[in-house]
Amino acid sequence: MATALITGSARGIGAAVALRLAKDGYNIALNDISEAMFENNTIIDDIKALGVECEKYICDVSNFEQVEKTVKEIKERFGSIDVLVNNAGITRDGLMARMSEEQYDTVIAVNQKSVFNMCKFVGNIMMRQRSGRIINLASVAGVYGNPGQINYSASKGAIIAMTKTVAKELGSRGITCNAVAPGFIKTPMTDKLTDEQKNMMLGQIAMKRFGEVSDIAGVISFLASKDAGYVTGQVIEISGGIMM
Structure with missing residues (x-):
C-alpha cells in the first residue's frame, strides 16, 4: 500500500488532506512540531477507522x-x-516598517526552508522508486502579495518557484511536483479575524464565501492520483475567484 506524508497535519488543512488521502487508500504519516498539537485530537483514530495505517512523527x-x-x-x-x-x-504578520528580523526569519524558516528539507530527503527516496507526487502549499499571498505579510508572501512566492524547479529536476524520474495556492479558507487562523476584516476579504471573492478545508483536500487528492500523472510544475489557485 502506498504512503502519504503530510507536514503540519495535526489539524486544519493538513488534517483534512490526511483524511482525504486515507480515504483514497494511502497509509498516512502525520507530522507536526509538538505532541501538544495532537492533544484533544481524534485525527489518528479517524484515519485508522478508514482501514489504513497511521503514525505520527514529531519533527x-x-x-x-x-x-x-x-x-x-x-x-x-x-x-x-x-x-x-x-x-x-x-x-x-506586521507591516514591513515594524517587522522584526525574528518575525521575518521565523516565517521563512518554517514555511520555505521546510519545503527544501522535505523535498531533498523525500525526493531522494522517490528518485530511487522512480515515482512520486509532491504537492506544496503556496498561497494567493505568494501570487499577489498582501500588505502586512511581506514575510509570508515571500515564503509562499518562493515555494511557487521551488515547485517549478523541483518539477524540472525530478520529472525524468517519474515524479511530479505541483503547488496549490489557497485563498481565504475557514481555519483557526481565519477564525481570529474581526467581522470587519472578514467582510473586507469577502468583498474580493467572486463566490462571496470563504473556502472549506475540503476544497483544498479535493484538489490535492487529484494531484496525488494517477489522473494527474502528466501534470507537473503547476500552481492551482483555490480562492473562489479572488483578484480576477
Whole structure:
C-alpha cells in the first residue's frame, strides 16, 4: 500500500488532506512540531477507522537534521513514501516598517526552508522508486502579495518557484511536483479575524464565501492520483475567484 506524508497535519488543512488521502487508500504519516498539537485530537483514530495505517512523527520541519532523521524513520516504517504534501506553515504578520528580523526569519524558516528539507530527503527516496507526487502549499499571498505579510508572501512566492524547479529536476524520474495556492479558507487562523476584516476579504471573492478545508483536500487528492500523472510544475489557485 502506498504512503502519504503530510507536514503540519495535526489539524486544519493538513488534517483534512490526511483524511482525504486515507480515504483514497494511502497509509498516512502525520507530522507536526509538538505532541501538544495532537492533544484533544481524534485525527489518528479517524484515519485508522478508514482501514489504513497511521503514525505520527514529531519533527520541526525547518530543522535539516530532524527532517533527515524523520524521513528515514518513515521510510523504514512504511517501506516507501509515495506522496509528500508540504503543508506546514505559520504567520507572524506586521507591516514591513515594524517587522522584526525574528518575525521575518521565523516565517521563512518554517514555511520555505521546510519545503527544501522535505523535498531533498523525500525526493531522494522517490528518485530511487522512480515515482512520486509532491504537492506544496503556496498561497494567493505568494501570487499577489498582501500588505502586512511581506514575510509570508515571500515564503509562499518562493515555494511557487521551488515547485517549478523541483518539477524540472525530478520529472525524468517519474515524479511530479505541483503547488496549490489557497485563498481565504475557514481555519483557526481565519477564525481570529474581526467581522470587519472578514467582510473586507469577502468583498474580493467572486463566490462571496470563504473556502472549506475540503476544497483544498479535493484538489490535492487529484494531484496525488494517477489522473494527474502528466501534470507537473503547476500552481492551482483555490480562492473562489479572488483578484480576477
